[in-house]
Amino acid sequence: MRSGERIRNMSLRSLRAAGVRAWLRSQLGGRCRKCGATDHLEFHLKVGDGAKHHLMSAKDRVYFYVQQFVAGNLDLLCGGCHGLLTVAQSRARRLERLYSGSRGVSSVAATTGTSTPHTRLE
Numbered sequence: 001m002r003s004g005e006r007i008r009n010m011s012l013r014s015l016r017a018a019g020v021r022a023w024l025r026s027q028l029g030g031r032c033r034k035c036g037a038t039d040h041l042e043f044h045l046k047v048g049d050g051a052k053h054h055l056m057s058a059k060d061r062v063y064f065y066v067q068q069f070v071a072g073n074l075d076l077l078c079g080g081c082h083g084l085l086t087v088a089q090s091r092a093r094r095l096e097r098l099y100s101g102s103r104g105v106s107s108v109a110a111t112t113g114t115s116t117p118h119t120r121l122e
């Protein structure tokens with residue numbers, strides 16, 4: 001655990017952010033929504049934003065989480081449950097991309113291949 005070291009390196013501003021984080025955690029019941037674990041808790045967006053919030057600074061992210069909490073879109077999960085869920089979500093996104101990608105390929109094939117009249121519902 002390097003949490004002591006991390007706290008020493010924190011600015012006052014991010015210490016406040018850490019306080020907000022702790023407050024949010026307690027508002028969400030302080031335990032994993034799925035398995036009830038109280039260790040390694042992480043925030044999870046019920047309706048994800050494609051991990052765009054991971055590009056924010058730690059401070060901005062905390063306030064982003066507060067907004068999501070107010071909107072009822074925030075869940076508390078342990079690292080294990082969160083990992084499983086995130087994998088499932090990114091797999092779904094990959095499938096989505098694959099699907100739209102293959103549609104692109106087939107429309108290219110339609111223009112270069114034989115003149116098959118093929119109307120697609122776009």
Ligand SMILES: [Zn+2]
Pocket residue numbers: 032033034035036037077078079080081082
């Ligand atoms: Zn869990």
